[in-house]
Amino acid sequence: MSDTPKTEKPAATPKPVRPIPENLPEELLPVFDWWHAQGRQTVYLAVVMLVIIGAAFLLNQNRKTKIRQAAERLLAAQSPDELEDLTRQYGRTGAGHLGQLLLAKKHYDAGRYDDAQACYAEFLKRKAPARFADIAVLGQAHTLEAKGDIQAARAAFAAFRREKPGHYLAPQALMGEARCLAMAGDKAAATDLLD
Numbered sequence: 001m002s003d004t005p006k007t008e009k010p011a012a013t014p015k016p017v018r019p020i021p022e023n024l025p026e027e028l029l030p031v032f033d034w035w036h037a038q039g040r041q042t043v044y045l046a047v048v049m050l051v052i053i054g055a056a057f058l059l060n061q062n063r064k065t066k067i068r069q070a071a072e073r074l075l076a077a078q079s080p081d082e083l084e085d086l087t088r089q090y091g092r093t094g095a096g097h098l099g100q101l102l103l104a105k106k107h108y109d110a111g112r113y114d115d116a117q118a119c120y121a122e123f124l125k126r127k128a129p130a131r132f133a134d135i136a137v138l139g140q141a142h143t144l145e146a147k148g149d150i151q152a153a154r155a156a157f158a159a160f161r162r163e164k165p166g167h168y169l170a171p172q173a174l175m176g177e178a179r180c181l182a183m184a185g186d187k188a189a190a191t192d193l194l195d
Contacts, residue, residue, distance in 0.1 A: 067093060074099055083102055098132070104123065104136070113147045120139045124140075138160060142176065151184070153180050160173040161174055175194075
């Protein structure tokens, strides 16, 4: 055996016992013990949770305010310049998507078909929600028709109708295809399509 003496670890010093207040009722002793054991941690945790919930509430209110402001600006927009500013500022929101579609429609109504075509293409490039994308696809077909590119417009209308036969815009695609057939001189095929 070895001659080295074993050193014992010093005994852990006991935690100081908190003196119990003299005027504390006996029923509150468990609360007193809990407070000194876990109470402060619980209060700190509760404060942190309240701060997080408050920050989330403020962020949500801020987002709702921006959405409301975007909708108000969308309703008030009259000129293409106002709509361009709106789509630049609120591009990824619902108001931004609608603003871009309205801008394309304003260009179409003004006879600026190349600008309308560019707006629709930019809109589709942004990966807008599907409920709006179908409007842009059909809008492109309409601008092709208005520019006089009847064959391309007919193909776009027919493709839309084939790909989405039950879509709410399918009747509009059918009418567009029939118009293109009639403008190309095939009135019998247009009549058959409508029948």
